[in-house]
Amino acid sequence: MADAGPAEPSKNALKKAAKEKEKAEKKAAAKARELAERQKKEADDANDVSVDSYGELPLCGSVEFKPTNIPRESLANIAQHEDKTIVFRSWVVNARVQSAKLAFLNLRQGLHTVQAVVAASETLSKQMVKFSGNISTESTIVVHGLVKKTKEPINSASIKDYEIHIQKLFIEAKAEVPLPLQVEDAERPIPSEGLGDEDDKATEGGEKPIVGLNTRLNNRTLDLRAKTNQAIFVIKSGVCALFQEFLSQKGFILIQTPKILGAASEGGANVFEVKYFDRPAFLAQSPQFYKQMLIASRFQRVMEIGPVFRAENSNTARHLTEFTGLDMEMEFQENYHEVMGMLEDLMLFIFKELNSRYKKETDLVRSVYHVEEFKLPESGKVPRIPFTEGIKMLREAGEKLGDYDDLSTPQEKHLGRLVLEKYGTDFYVLDQFPLAIRPFYTMPSPADPLLSNSYDMFMRGQEILSGAQRIHDSKLLDKRMREHDPPVDPEGAGTKDYVQSFKYGCPPHGGGGFGLERIVQFWLGLPNIRMTSLFPRDPIRLMP
Structure with a gap:
């Protein structure tokens, strides 16, 4: 029987061989294209007339x-x-x-x-x-x-x-991509008084995202590149320069007071405790004691721009735990209203110069937040509204509050609207506050023992400054400290040197402290004070 010939390749084998051949041909073609493209690029590069003009x-x-x-x-x-x-x-x-x-x-x-x-x-x-x-x-x-x-x-x-x-x-x-935050998104307004990211996925006109404040602050170096943010901090710098310019012309000396204290002052509440080598220390709530001690040291007029620390668990649109204080203190000759007049003229100067020197930046920010122009009174015509008159205005408008009650934030804003309607200004002063709601060093009022020679200044219905005539007599100061609620020990570690300084003769004096960030916030009409702090600190945020 003859041997059988070689078996013919199966259909599967033939199909597999064809695929292998096709694959090899494609690979060879791809290699050829890659080589051709590389050769073309090399030729193009060799003929690139701009080779030294970019890269x-x-x-x-x-x-x-x-x-x-x-x-x-x-x-x-x-x-x-x-x-x-x-x-x-x-x-x-x-x-x-x-x-x-x-x-x-x-x-x-x-x-x-x-x-x-x-x-x-x-x-x-x-x-x-x-x-x-x-x-x-x-x-x-x-x-x-x-x-x-x-x-x-x-x-x-x-x-x-x-x-x-x-x-x-x-x-x-070269910037790495993708960016965690688009700068153009940071140019758009944040939700009104928004604190979180609840609106991050919302859109403006159904197209452009609205990025929440937390997302912006978490990526602050990108957020700060936005033109609106750059303008905010140009204005903030300008307020500091104008503050110092005006007061320097009035004979004020720029001072720097300690921010690390050996004992809690001003009653000891709302202070941050820190470790100072082997003992506790505290961050300063204000330069108040030192300003007054310098007046007692025969410095007639002093000013300071410096950090202020407040351990207040206030998660609001106008509170920070670290902010910049613009402080001044001065002798007066006959009445504490001399100090109020100085502060009023200071603020009118700042407002006037912001309108001229920083108009471009102001207009840029306000155009994003669609805020009305800040309405100003004339010099010498700043409304000085007695606290009792302010209470009366609010009652007539439907608010319920007692004669000596402190004003809540909504009530302050309400009063601001009433003042704007009546006096045509966004800037005004409330005078003669109830003594019980002011610090122990505030001079009682001769008109009413339940009132005091103290005042607050307001922008758009919100407080920017708290000030007063200070008690400059050590015996009266001792008495007021012991009567205060809660009482303050005049012999305490944080107060003894302060009280002692008035025993050697101190002229009558007064002053006040502005919150720089609030001035900027209310001038521009911004919805949140964190926008006016480069790297804000609040009860939740410690980074970046």
Whole structure:
């Protein structure tokens, strides 16, 4: 019987072989394409006319420094450089490739934004166009570009009449993506008096997200890049400068008092205890004792700008556990209203100069929060409303409260609306507060033993300053401390030196302490005081 011939390959085997062959052919084709693309890129790179005009710079400080001697320009002065090439640092708000030969960038420097164009030409390559249009948002770059006047206004930039035609572009610091917070989202308003992130998923007009305050504060370095935030802190700096400018002209001396105390003062409540080597210490609630001790030391007028610490578990839209105090104390000649007049003129000066020197920043922030202009009285015409008159106004408006009750926050706001309606001003003073609700060092009123020579100042119906005539006689001070509720020991560790300072003769004096953050908050009409603190501290937040 003859042997059988070799078995024919099965259909499955043939199919498998065909697939293997097809796979090998595809792999070879892919390799060929990859090689061709690499060769093309190498050829393009070799022919890239812009190869030295773009790219990432080495980390500053990591290579030997070689000065370029090229001045860097500010976008604020762009109109002075029309048809000239300038060099400037900025960061990328956004970048997009329009086509293989055209890319647009929106660049920012401070509060200024400008449109930049990267257009391919005989001297600028398509590779540079592609590189420029793909730079990540928030990257820091150095630009060499020609300033050109535009035919039509550019609505997407704050600089509307000029644009930059980029000639060179280098990345100095590349931003990692994705960002935890988009800066453009931080430009939008937070929910009114919002404290949390309950509105993070909400949208504005059904499109743009509204980011909650906690998310912003948790990513504060990005949040602070928002133009509105930059403007807030320019204004805050301005208030400090104006405070010092006005009082310096009035003969006040800038002082710095201790913020670490050996014993709790002012009654000992609401203070933070810290470890000081082998013993406890306390963070200062205010510079009050030291201001008065300096008046007793023959310093006639003193002022201070410094941190204040309050251990109050107040989770509200206007309270912080650490804030900046603007404090002043001064002798007066005959009546404590001399001090009130000084404080009124100080605030009117600050308001007036904010309206002129910081109008751009003020208008920017108010445009986001749609706040009405702050209404001011004339100098010498600031309403000084007796506390009893304020109580009467509130009662007539339907509020129920006793003659000597303290005002709640809603009642303060209500009174602010009534004052605005009656006097046409957002700034006013309440005078002669009930003695029982003021500190023990407050001078009792000669008009009514249940009232005091004390006052608060208000903006938009909310308190910004508490002040008074201080007791400058050691015996009366001793008596008031013992009668206070709760009593304060004049021989206590935190009060003994303070009381002692008045035994050697001290002139009549008074003063007050402003909360800087509140001034900024109410001037701009912001919904939350945390927006006016770079890295706010409250009962919950200790980071970043």
